[in-house]
Amino acid sequence: MKTEPVAPDMLHAWAICLRAGEEARRRGDRRTGTDHLLLALFEDPSIEAVLGVNLQRARQALASLDDEALATVGLRSGAVAPPLAMRAVPDKPRFRDVAQKDRLRMAPAAKKVLEEAVKPNRRKTYVTAQQVLARILVLEPPDPAAVLLRALDVNTSEALRRLDALTPDS
Amino acid sequence: MDIDKLNVNLSSDDPAIGLRASLALHRLAERVEAKHVASAREKGWSWQQIGDALGVTRQSVHTKYNKEPS
Secondary structure, eight states: OOOOOOOTTEEEHHHHHHHHHHHHHHHTOSEEOHHHHHHHGGGSHHHHHHHTOOHHHHHHHHHHHHHHHHHHTTOOOGGGSOOOOOOOOOSSOOHHHHTOTTOOEEOHHHHHHHHHHHTTOSSTTEEEHHHHHHHHHTOOTTSHHHHHHHHTTOOHHHHHHHHHHHOTTO | OOHHHHHHHHTOOOHHHHHHHHHHHHHHHHHHHHHHHHHHHHTTOOHHHHHHHHTSOHHHHHHHHOOOOO
């Protein structure tokens, strides 16, 4: 059977899931949400240019959102418990990597984003970070990724325009 | 913590804030647990003792925490 080469900007969808899962674990989440999916996309350097923010700032914004939310129930700052350590994610995960017993499950919204992003692709296990970002940018609060983008002052329609410029054929 | 303030805030009727606070509390609890499991191991606690303290089995706490970070 002939196997087609994979375009260089294609990421393995499982690698995105696993990286997003590690972002979720780092925060102490039990589910991988759309916000973690967004953080995982920064693996592709073009995402930073499209959004105008970097991974570090996005993580800080999530921490600030948590701090604000905790303040409403009378707790101050998450400094009492630092983020958890992340584990390495292989670029091309095998089935045994995604079938780990302690893997975090995906939130339904995150699952939907990934499913819709891979839909136009012939190989459903490969997707570009741009394809996933395009699905995330159309989400509305209270979706966690939309809340994060708003907190980062990202203009989503402007970001979508920049994405289109990157991928003229989409 | 100011209990009166907490009561006032918990009765806030903005679900966006309330639900976010609930999730943030879950995250905080998870991080507090991880921090203190690590500290218990450093102090020589067995997985059995940690499991007993958390009300879970030795195996589940071991599976969850006995991982080498990257």
